[in-house]
Each structure stands twice: as C-alpha cells, then as structure tokens.
Amino acid sequence: MTDQAGLEPAAPPPPAEAADVFGPQLELAARYAELLATTGISHGLVGPREAPRLWERHLVNCAVMESLLxxxxxxxxxxSGAGLPGLVLAIVRPDLTLHLVEPLLRRTTWLENAIATLGLPNVSVHRGRAEETELTAPVVTARAVASLDKLVRWSFPLLSPGGRLLALKGESASRELDEAAPLLDGLGVEIAHLHVVGEGRVSDPVRVVEIVRPETLREPARSPSPTSRRGRKTRSKSARRSRGSV
Known part of the structure; x- marks a missing residue:
C-alpha cells in the first residue's frame, strides 16, 4: 500500500499471523496501521520506535482478545488512546459495538478522524475520564491504562450487573491479580480469571484478566483516575461528559 504521493508506506507489512488473526479484515487493519505509523506518531499517540513493531506488539496483540467476546x-x-484495543476490536469484529472513552482532546480528535477515514460505523468516541462517563455496557476493556485495582474501581460503575472487565496485561498479570484480591473480596467479586489467548495463532500469546462484576457491590467502586486533579471541584467548560446507556 502506498499513499497518494506514491511514497512507501510508513507501517511495516502485515506478518503471516496478522493475516490469520484479521482474516478478511486485514486490508482495513493495514490502513489503520498506516494511520498509526503516520499521524499517530506525529500527534504523539504512538512513539516513533513503535512503528516497526506495530503489528506484533499492538494490532495482533489486541485483536486476539476478540475470542473472549x-x-x-x-x-x-x-x-483508548490510539484505539488500542477498541479500534482494533471494531476492525476485526464488525459485529461489535465499541464506545471509546478518552479524556484528551487531541486523542479524541485523532480517533474521530481515524474512524471516519476507515469508515467504521460501529464505533463512537466519548471525551471524558472513566469516572465521569455515564455509559453502561456488558464489557469494559482496557490496555496499558492503570494497575488492575484502579481499573476495577473505574470500570465497575460502567458495567451492568454480571458484566466483565477485560484488561490486557503483560507478565505482571498474575501478580496484579493477587494484589487486587483484597479489593475484589471487599467488592464481593467471585469470578476472576487470567486468560492466555492466541496460543497456537500468534508468537506471543496475550494475557487478559477477566473480572466479573457481582450483581450487588458491597461498596462504591469509583475512584479518581490519574488525570483527575486532586481537590478539583469544577471542570473546564471544554470538557464534555459522556452520557447515555449503551
């Protein structure tokens, strides 16, 4: 794939495992990879050093979790940042409906442009912090956002009873799950799993922590996100709240 000026693509070609994971959606995934390698880098959503490993480290890494949905x-x-894993899931699984929640304006602007460029009808963007978002869904996903205990507190208010938090984690997944045990016990969580997905399909299988929200929480699950200002009582006029049930 080349751009309109006939230049070589900035993103590397998709590896064989990407073809297996994305199937008929591979061409669309390649267009997304090119956006990440160009405007994604220039807008500061992706580091320049990530360009050569976009497929293995980011796109394929996120796509294999679709097996849990x-x-x-x-x-x-x-x-959501650059749309990982949200945009990737929307690409690999057109049957899914994705709501991307991101507090920074430059990121939400980039996401909206990417969605329009890729022609994805199953994705919407909501500017705001997780604890400000008034959406509800059966599943909340997160990748490289925060520690597991914080993700639980931010995601549980967004989950319908019995809903699932699916957090992509690295080698620290098992340790984080152990460290979050007191919080999970306090909230009445009975189901928490560590999945290893992509085995036999990708060179580096992915760890996904699944935590099921109980029907009734024993204590409030909200806490300030990292971008919240300590002691802040008002929000800027430019900040928008995400409203509605999905």
Missing amino acids: PEGETIIDIG
Missing part, C-alpha cells in the same frame, strides 16, 4: 457485544474501551 460473544457475537454482537457492546463494549466500553476506557483510556
């Missing part, structure tokens, strides 16, 4: 699911992706 039933057909037609609605998902809230918090701290």
Whole structure:
C-alpha cells in the first residue's frame, strides 16, 4: 500500500499471523496501521520506535482478545488512546459495538478522524475520564491504562450487573491479580480469571484478566483516575461528559 504521493508506506507489512488473526479484515487493519505509523506518531499517540513493531506488539496483540467476546457485544474501551484495543476490536469484529472513552482532546480528535477515514460505523468516541462517563455496557476493556485495582474501581460503575472487565496485561498479570484480591473480596467479586489467548495463532500469546462484576457491590467502586486533579471541584467548560446507556 502506498499513499497518494506514491511514497512507501510508513507501517511495516502485515506478518503471516496478522493475516490469520484479521482474516478478511486485514486490508482495513493495514490502513489503520498506516494511520498509526503516520499521524499517530506525529500527534504523539504512538512513539516513533513503535512503528516497526506495530503489528506484533499492538494490532495482533489486541485483536486476539476478540475470542473472549460473544457475537454482537457492546463494549466500553476506557483510556483508548490510539484505539488500542477498541479500534482494533471494531476492525476485526464488525459485529461489535465499541464506545471509546478518552479524556484528551487531541486523542479524541485523532480517533474521530481515524474512524471516519476507515469508515467504521460501529464505533463512537466519548471525551471524558472513566469516572465521569455515564455509559453502561456488558464489557469494559482496557490496555496499558492503570494497575488492575484502579481499573476495577473505574470500570465497575460502567458495567451492568454480571458484566466483565477485560484488561490486557503483560507478565505482571498474575501478580496484579493477587494484589487486587483484597479489593475484589471487599467488592464481593467471585469470578476472576487470567486468560492466555492466541496460543497456537500468534508468537506471543496475550494475557487478559477477566473480572466479573457481582450483581450487588458491597461498596462504591469509583475512584479518581490519574488525570483527575486532586481537590478539583469544577471542570473546564471544554470538557464534555459522556452520557447515555449503551
């Protein structure tokens, strides 16, 4: 794929495992990779050093978690950043409905432009912090956003009873799950799993922590996100709240 000026693409070609994971959506995924490698870098959403490893480290890494999602699911992706994993899931699974929640204006602007460029009808962007978002869905996803205990506190108010937090984690997944045990016990969580997805399909299988929100929480689950200002009582006029049930 080349751009209109006939230049070589900035993104590397998709590896064989990407073709297996994305299937008929591979061309669309390649267009997204090119956006990440160009405007994604220039807008500061992706580091320049990530360009050579976009597929293995980011796109394929996020796409394999689709195996944990039933057909037609609605998902809230918090701290979406460059759309990882939210946009990737929308690409690999057109049957899904994605709501991307991101507090920074430059990121939400980039996401909206990317969605329009890729022609994705199943994605919407909501500017705001997770704890300000008044959406509800059966699934909340997150990747490289915060520690697991914080993700639980931010995501549980967004989940319908019995809903699932799916957090992509690295090698620290098991340790974080152990460290979050007191919080999970206090909230009445009975189901928490560590999944390893993509085995036999990708060179580096992915760890996904699944935590199921109980029907009734034993204590409030909200806490300030990292971008919240300590002691702040008012919000800027430019900040928008995300409203509605999905």
